[in-house]
Every structure is written in C-alpha cells, then in structure tokens.
Amino acid sequence: MRHLMSPMDFTVEELDALMDRAEDIKNHPENYNHACEGKTLATCFYEPSTRTRLSFEAAMINLGGDVLGFASADSSSAAKGESVSDTIRVISSYADICAMRHPKEGAPLVASSRSKIPVINAGDGGHQHPTQTLTDLFTIRSLRGTLDGLTIGLCGDLKFGRTVHSLINALVRYNNIKFILISPPELRVPSYIREDVLCKNNIPFEEVKSLEDAMPSLDILYMTRVQRERFFNEEDYLRMKDFYILDKEKMELAKKDMMVLHPLPRVNEISVEVDDDPRAMYFTQAQYGVYIRMALILTLLEAAKEDKDA
Amino acid sequence: MLNISGIHEGYVLDHIKAGMSLQIYHDLKIDELDHCTTAIIMNAKSNKMGYKDIIKVECPIDSLDLDILGFIDHNITVNIIKGDAIVEKRSLHLPKEVKNVIKCKNPRCITSIEQELDQIFVLTDPEEEVYRCKYCEEKYR
Numbered sequence: 330m331r332h333l334m335s336p337m338d339f340t341v342e343e344l345d346a347l348m349d350r351a352e353d354i355k356n357h358p359e360n361y362n363h364a365c366e367g368k369t370l371a372t373c374f375y376e377p378s379t380r381t382r383l384s385f386e387a388a389m390i391n392l393g394g395d396v397l398g399f400a401s402a403d404s405s406s407a408a409k410g411e412s413v414s415d416t417i418r419v420i421s422s423y424a425d426i427c428a429m430r431h432p433k434e435g436a437p438l439v440a441s442s443r444s445k446i447p448v449i450n451a452g453d454g455g456h457q458h459p460t461q462t463l464t465d466l467f468t469i470r471s472l473r474g475t476l477d478g479l480t481i482g483l484c485g486d487l488k489f490g491r492t493v494h495s496l497i498n499a500l501v502r503y504n505n506i507k508f509i510l511i512s513p514p515e516l517r518v519p520s521y522i523r524e525d526v527l528c529k530n531n532i533p534f535e536e537v538k539s540l541e542d543a544m545p546s547l548d549i550l551y552m553t554r555v556q557r558e559r560f561f562n563e564e565d566y567l568r569m570k571d572f573y574i575l576d577k578e579k580m581e582l583a584k585k586d587m588m589v590l591h592p593l594p595r596v597n598e599i600s601v602e603v604d605d606d607p608r609a610m611y612f613t614q615a616q617y618g619v620y621i622r623m624a625l626i627l628t629l630l631e632a633a634k635e636d637k638d639a
Numbered sequence: 640m641l642n643i644s645g646i647h648e649g650y651v652l653d654h655i656k657a658g659m660s661l662q663i664y665h666d667l668k669i670d671e672l673d674h675c676t677t678a679i680i681m682n683a684k685s686n687k688m689g690y691k692d693i694i695k696v697e698c699p700i701d702s703l704d705l706d707i708l709g710f711i712d713h714n715i716t717v718n719i720i721k722g723d724a725i726v727e728k729r730s731l732h733l734p735k736e737v738k739n740v741i742k743c744k745n746p747r748c749i750t751s752i753e754q755e756l757d758q759i760f761v762l763t764d765p766e767e768e769v770y771r772c773k774y775c776e777e778k779y780r
Contacts, residue, residue: 412753433749435774439756454747456775521778525764 331632332441332448333625336462336499348467351624358391364627365394371424372398375407375431380593381451385428388622397424414443421445426630447629455491461592462495463625464618469549471617472588472610477504482543484511484573485553485598487518492592493553494522501530508534509543513572540573544582552591552598576600590614650703651718652694657682660692666707666740672698706734735762741779748775
C-alpha cells in the first residue's frame, strides 16, 4: 500500500509526474470533476488546522468525491483513549483514503502500518508536513518553469520551522540550487540540516542575518512565521517575532521576477502592502496546494487499486 | 584465581566493557532462557582492555539475538561453543534495526502516549553509527 509520510517518499521522477498531473488539473479542472466519484476521503485531524484540512476537503470535493472526518481530538474517539492504530482500522472500513494530522510525531506512520487504505501525513507535530512541501515545489515549478538553478532565500524561524527543513531536504535533489539562510543567530537551521543535508550534498549556502543584503540575489524568498508555541518563554518570542518584516521598501531591492512564498498563516512578517506586488505569490501558493493535493489523492487511489487488482 | 568450568554448548561473550555485563544479560534476555546455566565474570584482568567482563551461557546455539549485541557493542568477541570446543568466532555488525532495546526520549513522539507500540530504532548512518527512532526520527546516537 502506497502512503505519503515524507516528501522524500517520492523519487524526483515520481514528483515530476505528480506535478505534471497537478499542472494538468490546474489547466483543465473540468476534466477531473468526476475523477473520484464514489470515493471518500477521511480527514482525521487530532489538532486544529484550517488551511490544510480545508485544502484536502476542497481537493476531494473538486474531484467529485465525498469527505468525512473530525477536526479535533476532542470530537473524536481519541478523547475516550482510543489508539491511532484502532482508529485507522475502523476508518479503513469507512473511507477509501485518509489524511491525518496529529500533534505526536510518527502518528501517521503508525496509522499507515495498520491501515487498509492510503494514509497521507497532513502534519505530525514538528516532524513532517509533506503536502506543504509538495505545494511549495509545485508552486515554484509552475511559476518559474523549473526547480533547477535557483537561489532560494529562507527567512525567519529556520530552527523550528518544519516546512523549511522539509523544503531544503526536497530541493537539494535538484541541480544548481543555492540557499541563503536568513535568520537571527538563535533561530538558525539545526546542525543536522546544515551538516547532514547541505554539507553532505555539497550544496552552496550562506547563513546571514540581514534580509536587505540578501534580497538582490534571490530568485525565491520563502518567508516563515516565528511561532509562539515553539518558545518556552514569552520574552524570547517577543524579541524574535518582529525580527523580519518584509515591506515595500525591501521589495524594491529584489529582482523584478523574484517570488515571495509563505506557508501561511502570516502574522506580521509580511506587511499587507506587499500583497499587491505581483511578486507576492503566497495566496496563489495556497490555491496550488489544492491542485497538488488533488493530484496526490488521485495517484494514491490509483496505486491502491493496482495493489488490490494485483 | 576464580575458576569457572567450560561449557558443552553455548556462547562465551568476551571483551565486554567492564561493568556492562549485567545490562547485556538483561538486553539479551538470558534470564528468559529455560534452564541455561550462566556465569557472569566481572572485572576480569585483560591485557587488551585493562579490565573486562565475560558472560558464559550454556544454551542451544542460536538462542541469542546477536543483532542486539552488535548494537550494544560490536567490539565484543562472540565464541560459539559446541562439543566443548570453540567452533566459530562470530563478528558482530551494527544491526539495521533494533526493536525494544532502547526507548525514544522525545516527548513529542507517538511512542510517548501509545505504550503498546514497539520501540524501533533504524540505523540511518552506518559510518557515524547513528540510530533514529522509526516514528519521529529522533537521534539516539
């Protein structure tokens, strides 16, 4: 049974095929209106999430399928003490595919090992969030035409931000990628990303503090939010939260075809005045997240059917 | 000088780091083997190590999981005894996976709340001898 736990579960070739399909969905959505008729997606969200859950549900509805599920642990049998393994065994008999978010790291992997249907990791604690990475890759490829030869600036909380770690892991498989890691010293990428991923793969990178200095050389600027819940004391959070604010002035330093991405939600790290800049692509990115999830649901359901028929 | 007789069939685990034998006794679950005479020798003098521990177990061959031993310390010498003689000196390797030997210490890991799950660690970097939790990828060593 094929599942999606990490963006690295797909080879570069498989990712290309998935993104080709998402591109076709984007250009010809009408061809996919009935692609999942009679199929049901279960969204098992043990912690609240607006964007990811609705994005999955929109994807399945756009494919003509149905959706069932729960939006928090309180409204599920987890509140009564049921294990993830038991829950997925039951869900397997109600739905054809499952998207699971859980605050505990590895929970979707446990579910996948007991499941009779494909399981998609929709975020497990600070560990993985593969469909966000697929969204990021697809947005870049679709808007730039390639994932090769790019200088990518990652800005903000690079220490705790799982989207940043996953994106670096996924992008190092492409050619001539260069990273500029922009963060305060306290929020630099963890050593395993620096040593095990960047250094080991001979990927050029710089660690800098100034966003202004980095702006002129960037093809992509990936902004992230400093997350309050990652800090043990409020004082540190308050000191870090406004460290970077992308505004019109800084955008003037950037290339004309640079792209600003953000996994959203945004707080104040991107000033609303930037929203009208044609290079601000974060809302488009959210839209593209639906296309890539549609392609993913289709691909995993097809793989499950092949398994069943074999 | 302490004198312990030889064994007819079983294992002699030599060159164990001094003080580690009791942990190895438990990790190998030797206490769960039926009617197996076991000798644990602690702090024996060793030219190579200064002091070492030795475990002698009288038991059918292949009743011990040597993968676990490879994970604990792959420098341990494993002598396999049959008919009162050493028939094989087995070298140890780092196992690809260890199950229920160590526990994940990450409080955010699913194993912290679902106690019935096997504690599985996977060898992710043989050169650096790095093991990571199968579920949350937390590094063990």
